[in-house]
Each structure stands twice: as structure tokens, then as C-alpha cells.
Amino acid sequence: MHPTRLPAALAAIALTASLASTLAGTATAATGAGPAQPVPPGHGRSLALAAADKAADSGLDGLRHGTDEELVRTAVTPWAGGLYYAAYQRTYKGLPVAGGDAVVVSDSAGKVREVAAAPAPAIRLSTRAAVSSAAALATAKAQLAGVESASSPELTVLLKGAKPVLTWHTLVVGRTAEGLPSSLDTYVDARTGKVARATDKILHADGRGYHNGNVTIDTAASSMTDPNRSGFRCGGQNGSAYTGTPPWGNGTANDLVTACVDIMYAAQRESDMLKQWFGYNGQNGQGGMVPARAGLNEVNAYYDGTKTTYGHNQNGTMQLTGIDVVAHEYGHEIFDKTPGSSGSSNENGGMNESTGDIFGALTEHFANNPNDTPDYTVGEKLNFLGDNKPIRYMYNPSLAGDPNCYPQLNSGTEVHAAAGPQNHWFYLLAEGSNPGGGKPASPICSGGPSSVTGIGIQKAGKIFMGALLMKTSSWNHLAARKATLSSAKNTYGSAECNAVKTAWNAVGVPAQSGETDCGGTTTPDFSLALNPASGSVQPGASVTSTVNTTTTGGSAQTVQLSASGAPSGVTVSFSPSSVTSGGSSTMTVQVAAGTANGTYPITVTGKGSATHTVTYRLAVGTTTPPTGCADTEYTYEGSLTDGQAEAQPDGSYYYSPASGTHVGCLRGPAGADFDLYLQKWNGSGWADVAVGGTESADEDITYNGTAGYYRYVVHAYSGSGAYTLGLTAP
Numbered sequence: 214m215h216p217t218r219l220p221a222a223l224a225a226i227a228l229t230a231s232l233a234s235t236l237a238g239t240a241t242a243a244t245g246a247g248p249a250q251p252v253p254p255g256h257g258r259s260l261a262l263a264a265a266d267k268a269a270d271s272g273l274d275g276l277r278h279g280t281d282e283e284l285v286r287t288a289v290t291p292w293a294g295g296l297y298y299a300a301y302q303r304t305y306k307g308l309p310v311a312g313g314d315a316v317v318v319s320d321s322a323g324k325v326r327e328v329a330a331a332p333a334p335a336i337r338l339s340t341r342a343a344v345s346s347a348a349a350l351a352t353a354k355a356q357l358a359g360v361e362s363a364s365s366p367e368l369t370v371l372l373k374g375a376k377p378v379l380t381w382h383t384l385v386v387g388r389t390a391e392g393l394p395s396s397l398d399t400y401v402d403a404r405t406g407k408v409a410r411a412t413d414k415i416l417h418a419d420g421r422g423y424h425n426g427n428v429t430i431d432t433a434a435s436s437m438t439d440p441n442r443s444g445f446r447c448g449g450q451n452g453s454a455y456t457g458t459p460p461w462g463n464g465t466a467n468d469l470v471t472a473c474v475d476i477m478y479a480a481q482r483e484s485d486m487l488k489q490w491f492g493y494n495g496q497n498g499q500g501g502m503v504p505a506r507a508g509l510n511e512v513n514a515y516y517d518g519t520k521t522t523y524g525h526n527q528n529g530t531m532q533l534t535g536i537d538v539v540a541h542e543y544g545h546e547i548f549d550k551t552p553g554s555s556g557s558s559n560e561n562g563g564m565n566e567s568t569g570d571i572f573g574a575l576t577e578h579f580a581n582n583p584n585d586t587p588d589y590t591v592g593e594k595l596n597f598l599g600d601n602k603p604i605r606y607m608y609n610p611s612l613a614g615d616p617n618c619y620p621q622l623n624s625g626t627e628v629h630a631a632a633g634p635q636n637h638w639f640y641l642l643a644e645g646s647n648p649g650g651g652k653p654a655s656p657i658c659s660g661g662p663s664s665v666t667g668i669g670i671q672k673a674g675k676i677f678m679g680a681l682l683m684k685t686s687s688w689n690h691l692a693a694r695k696a697t698l699s700s701a702k703n704t705y706g707s708a709e710c711n712a713v714k715t716a717w718n719a720v721g722v723p724a725q726s727g728e729t730d731c732g733g734t735t736t737p738d739f740s741l742a743l744n745p746a747s748g749s750v751q752p753g754a755s756v757t758s759t760v761n762t763t764t765t766g767g768s769a770q771t772v773q774l775s776a777s778g779a780p781s782g783v784t785v786s787f788s789p790s791s792v793t794s795g796g797s798s799t800m801t802v803q804v805a806a807g808t809a810n811g812t813y814p815i816t817v818t819g820k821g822s823a824t825h826t827v828t829y830r831l832a833v834g835t836t837t838p839p840t841g842c843a844d845t846e847y848t849y850e851g852s853l854t855d856g857q858a859e860a861q862p863d864g865s866y867y868y869s870p871a872s873g874t875h876v877g878c879l880r881g882p883a884g885a886d887f888d889l890y891l892q893k894w895n896g897s898g899w900a901d902v903a904v905g906g907t908e909s910a911d912e913d914i915t916y917n918g919t920a921g922y923y924r925y926v927v928h929a930y931s932g933s934g935a936y937t938l939g940l941t942a943p
Contacts, residue, residue: 260321280854298317302314308369314685394515472534479534514541544571566629571677682700697713702729746830747829760817783815847862847942858929869942877889881934885929887932891904
């Protein structure tokens, strides 16, 4: 028995689309008439995630995925105005896919607001590796002269351009032949044994340092371990936290315990800033951050995916542990741990660097430490180049020889220089082109507006943070423009949205198709979803699905429905053929006798003021729902593909008015491994009360429980096909 193997994304099915529709009134329970269905606490989150999951399952627009692919929800971040950002990773036959990831923004009314998806070709390849994981690990390690650590290789499908490649994925941390620190995110081709892609998470030449004076930091009583932020500690190069008792350090420039005071102060202020200004839970989004190491005997500071490390300045006169240094390095963790992680392109690397600079400036302004007056320069106290000048100027990147404007970038632009356009955009958004008050003026690129008016650094930062939550692995300046416009409109309104647009225009990032309309009125729009999104049928029979529409912007509108991609012998009809958004239609898929067995994707299109698509996965010739649950009171049928799960009865739940015995009988397809979970609402969420988790297709559950709300979740742990669920309730 394996009672804990239901994936988090599936266990989190809180309210399905059919359940969402019951919240306005009384649902039909398995036991017949009874009390009205509950509106559980937190139902806004549940409605939002149900809408996002249904959009992912239905393949809405850019969420389209093939027969053997799934979009698995990996993270949820609540945001202002009742919004939720749900991140999804693509999988293929159960393997993670690097690329093709997506984010769905939905609201507490159960509406999908935005979809951001990295491009993904149709995936068709063998998942059998010709190269062993041990051989792949040896190849990955051979890239470095010295290896400190390496993660266990995981079989992964890498989307390399338009081509899927079966690879072994590992992170190798160590030193290059030149002695430089390196953290190589590596994919080794599982067929040829060659490195398919390796991206260094460490971006060098980023060092500056000064002391913050006498400050208060959070530590344990006898070690420099943060008791409030998981994973965070500071110590020397061996990775152990420094021990002792407060007050920590002696305040001198090269004392390493003092360096850790500076590191912990800056990192904790950044964490506080994220929570207090943006409502975001720490650098990793889960209330913590990676540990820190001081005392590197190099002119460098870096983040490698597992830790941050800090060395000394060029002259060896101080440690590189100033606010903007530390916040910059932990800004890389924010970029790494938000959806899409760190991409592989040079442009993406430049935006990663800019993200570090932006969070350095934000943290300086939040801390407002008199020893480091808030500014928009990088390394201004380091004397990094020996000329007492900063190494980057966010308000005018050209002062350090970096490009101010997006059209100046090319594929060979060095990553720190490539931070220029986004840094320039952020300053213009926060402060404007002529802010006054002793703040520097900022130039505007050719073809831009005559001037830009800033909205303040806190608003600018929250808009930027919201955009990072829509980041995918294909992140670039064009995607950032769309995401920040969406974030501004959703978080604040049309004035801030227009300010974002003006700032992007000022640095030469052009308008994009489908970007948010910043006008005071809402652009009419709608979304589509299928319930269910897949079905099994024998030749000569038919299967149905409900096409649900939702008004997501403006007034309700007429949506014309059509289908394409059906194989020979299959016809698709809709009743009615057009609906007013907010309504639904029944789609009937008729399969003629003699239709070839197989699995087919059918594209369902809704056309109104905009056009949206979803994908229905039709399996022809699979087994009919199995029998064997005739003794139960109620019977439900369904069909699942490998890794999917769904709630029953009919995507909803039922009310049991008295204590007694609940009986669940699951009969799944031969050769598959289906699991059955009985869950009860505990006042704040669904909790497993009985599990049928044997390694077979059939499961039986008997549970004696008190009155309350219950549901079953059927999970296709492995294999696909039709199933029958029988249940009896007291």
C-alpha cells in the first residue's frame, strides 16, 4: 500500500468546476436531497485554483498539451485583489519537461485573468535511456576541474529549441579549470551521452562591500542561524554557521563574523521588504532562503542555487557584504525560485542580473540605513574599477558603457551589461525622467515619449514582483512588458498600467500583441474550459463533454463554438452552437463504426471579440468502464490518463447527514494502477480519511465516519483508461 503518493497538484483539487457552480445554491448530493452545500472558508482561493487547473487540463490557448503530456501545478502565490498565480510544469509520460512551463492568473471569483506559457512543440520520443544515470553524472562532473557537490540525475525531457531531447538533468557545483566558482545546470543527452545544455547559475564580477553599523539581526542564542527564516544561516567556507553569543562581530572591515552580521542584516531586511511591501513570503516564496558563506578569498560574490558566497574587494580592505551586494545575490534566488526559474539565453541572464540590481535598490530603500543612503547605483562604495565610481547606473546605464535601450542589445551582449534596459525601465517607472529632489535625471531612448513620470519605488517594485510570478523559461523583455502591464492593471489600475507602458516605450521595448489594455474600461473577453477534458469511446458510440465559458472582462458576449482536428470517422457537434459567455454547451463526439483505435487531440475553438482554444483528448477503442461494483448504491464512470485525478461524485462532493459506514468500490482498467481516496471536509480543507492504494486497478474502501461533507478522488497512478466508481453513504 502506498497511501501518500497522490501528487500535491492532485491532492490540492479543492473545488472543481462543477463544485464551483454549486456554491451559488444547493448541489445534488449522492445521498439525494439534503442541506445546502457548504461555502468553505477560503473558497475564493479554491475557486481560483479550480479555474486555473481546469484551464490547464483543458489546454486553454498556450496551455495546449499533447496526449502524453500533463501540466502539473507546482506552486501557488496569492496576490493583491484576490488574485492567485498558479505555476505549472509540463510533464511527458510522467517525466518532467524543461521548457513548456506556464502560469495561470485567476481570481477568487473563479475567473482566469491571464495565461503565460513558454512555447512547447508536440512531444513524441522514447523515454528509454541508452546512457546510464551514472555515466551521465560522470559526464556532467567532467565539465569542472573540481566538484563540490552534484545532485542525483533525473530523467528529463529538454525542449531544445523546437526539438524534444531525452536527457539526464543534474546540478554540478564546483570550480572551473580557471579556478572560478561554477554551478552548472546540466542536461546530458540520454541517447548520445553528450552535454545537451549546461547553464552556469553563477554570474561573476559582482562584488562590493561596506559595513551597516550597529544593527539588529535575528539569530539563535548560540549560532548565526536564523530562527524565523528556514534554511538561512551564515558562516565560513565550510558551510557551518558561526557559533558564539551576541553581540556578534567586532565591527572591523575584514572580520568574518562581522561580515555575517552585514549579510544577515541585508538578507533579513530584503525578506521583510518582500513580505511587508509585496505580501510575498521570503526569497524562496516559502519563508526562507539559501544559507550564506563569508570569507571567500576572491574578488567576487555569487549565488549558485544552493548558497550565496561573499569575498573581498579589489584592494582587500573590506568584505563584499553591503546591502546592495547581498540583496542582489538573494535577488538571484528570487528570480530562480519564481516560475520559469533561470533561463538559458543571454537576454534572460541579463534580466536575471537586472533583477538582482532592482532588489538591491528596493532593499536599500526599505532599510533606509544612514550608513548607505538609498540610491540606484551598484557598487558605489567598492571602488571596484579603481576610479571610485559605481559599476552600474540604473538611471543611465551608458555611464558604465552599458546599453540604455532595448534595441542596443544583441545575443553577444555581456550579461551584466544586458541588465541595462530593464534597470533603466525600472528607474523611469519608479522615479521618472526628471524626478528632482537631488535624484538624477534619466535619458529617454529614440522614439520614446518626451518625458516619464514615476510612480514611486514601492509601487514599481510590487508591479515588478507580480510580473516575476508570470515568468516562464522563455522570459525576455517582450514577455516582461506584457507581464508588468498585466501586473500593474491587476494590482493598481489604469494610471499605473499606463506608467508601465510609458516606461517601456522610453527604453524602446515595443508594444506586443495581446498586451493588457490600460484604459479605464475593461476589454471584453472570455475563457473556455472543458469538463471533462478527455474521454474514451468505442467505435460506433459517442461521448460528451461540457464546454463552459466565463466572462473575464467587460460585458457578456456571444461565443461561437467549433471544433477541428477530429480524425476520419469522428464528428463533433455543439448544443447550442453558440452561447452567451457565462453559459455552457454540450459537445457530442460521435465515433463511426470502423474508426481506427487511437488517441486524438481535438481543438475546440470559441470565437467572440477574441478567439480562445482548448483541447479535448479522445481515446477511441479503449476498454469500456469495468464492472464489479453492482452492490453499491450509486455508480459513477470516468476516464483518466496516466497521472490524472478527478473528484467524484461528478467533480463535486456529497453530504452525509448521519454517522455510519461509507463504502467505495473502484474498478479500473486492466494492467493499470488506480488509487482511491475518501476525503472529508475538516473546516479548512479536504483531508484523507481512507485510502485504497494497492498496486492494482481495483480498490475497495470501508470507513465509519461522522456526519459531514465527503468526496472521493480517483487517481491514475500509472496507466490510462475507463473506470467505474461505486459508493454507498449513510
